[in-house]
């Protein structure tokens with residue numbers, strides 16, 4: 001597995017959001033109530049960027065059609081849509097990132 005750094009820890013805070021593209025992977029980092037989440041940056045419904053979506057009780061709402069996705073599991077609340085891909089944050093030194101398969 002390979003570590004891909006996404007952000008320095010010092011930059012994280014509640015309300016933090018940033019879409020990042022690393023190695024052809026588009027991810028969205030969000031921090032809410034001290035918890036960092038890493039999810040795919042576009043909605044699985046119709047590709048709407050999710051960075052502007054509202055978060056309420058651990059659910060990220062797409063700004064386009066208001067589909068809600070669990071930030072923990074990525075699952076669509078009503079199961080009518082594909083799930084959001086999620087990654088477990090990995091901490092290395094003063095950075096956070098994700099692990100991806102080695103190529």
Ligand code: FES
Pocket residue numbers: 043044045046047048062063064065066067
């Ligand atoms: S594009 Fe996100 S819910 Fe439709």
